[in-house]
Amino acid sequence: xxxxxxxxxxxxxxxxxxxxxxxxxxxxxxxxxxxxxxxxxxxxxxxxxxxxxxxxxxxxxxxxxxxxxxxxxxxxxxxxxxxxxxxxxxxxxxxxxxxxxxxxxxxxxxxxxxxxxxxxxxxxxxxxxxxxxxxxxxxxxxxxxxxxxxxxxxxxxxxxxxxxxxxxxxx
Numbered sequence: 001x002x003x004x005x006x007x008x009x010x011x012x013x014x015x016x017x018x019x020x021x022x023x024x025x026x027x028x029x030x031x032x033x034x035x036x037x038x039x040x041x042x043x044x045x046x047x048x049x050x051x052x053x054x055x056x057x058x059x060x061x062x063x064x065x066x067x068x069x070x071x072x073x074x075x076x077x078x079x080x081x082x083x084x085x086x087x088x089x090x091x092x093x094x095x096x097x098x099x100x101x102x103x104x105x106x107x108x109x110x111x112x113x114x115x116x117x118x119x120x121x122x123x124x125x126x127x128x129x130x131x132x133x134x135x136x137x138x139x140x141x142x143x144x145x146x147x148x149x150x151x152x153x154x155x156x157x158x159x160x161x162x163x164x165x166x167x168x169x170x171x
Contacts, residue, residue: 043106044082044104044106044107044108045082046081046082046083047080047081047082048078048079048080048081048082051078051079051080052077052078053077054077055075055076055077056076056077056078056085056111057074057075057076057111057112057113058073058074058075058076058113059073059074059075059113059114059115059122060072060073060074061073061115061120061122063091063092063120068092070091070092070093071090072090072091072120072122072141073089073090074087074088074089074090074113074122074124074139075087075088076088076100076111076113076124079099082104082108082109083101083102083103083104083109084099084100084101084102085099085100085101085102085109085111086098086099086100087099087100087124087139089139089146089148091120091141091146094146096146096148098148100124100136100137102126102136103154103155103156104156105128105129105156106129107129109126110126110127111124111125111126112125112126112127112133113125114133116138116140118140118141119141120140120141121138121139121140121141122138122139122140123135123137123138123151124136124137124138124139125137134152134154135151135152136150136151136152136154137149137150137151138151
């Protein structure tokens with residue numbers, strides 16, 4: 001009878017250590033092409049102490065018109081919240097204000113604007129930890145109408161790992 005309890009206890013301990021070591025290996029293995037980012041120290045405040053009145057990013061393109069001096073322009077401004085911005089988009093005589101939320105990747109956000117593939121379009125994005133441009137939204141003119149669409153979605157999750165220690169008492 002004691003031999004059966006000892007065998008069962010040994011089997012439970014081996015299974016627990018095997019499961020625990022495979023979880024650790026999964027967390028430690030990283031691939032350079034992997035898009036998952038682990039933030040180990042979240043030090044970015046949620047609110048800015050000083051909000052700049054100047055645009056943090058600007059884009060402007062002249063609209064071809066012989067009679068008018070119109071532009072398609074986007075200016076991005078800071079708000080009190082660190083990861084929220086306001087965009088002012090101008091097209092001909094129209095001005096539209098839209099908000100822009102950037103995910104917290106553990107670095108201060110840097111807004112970037114790039115020329116789109118269409119004649120009057122702009123890709124709105126941000127820089128990741130490596131400085132690479134991440135596409136986020138696109139503002140463009142379609143049939144003389146201003147459109148803003150989301151190109152990609154980014155999410156930040158908070159993961160907490162706990163090590164469970166089991167105390168098995170054999171009577």
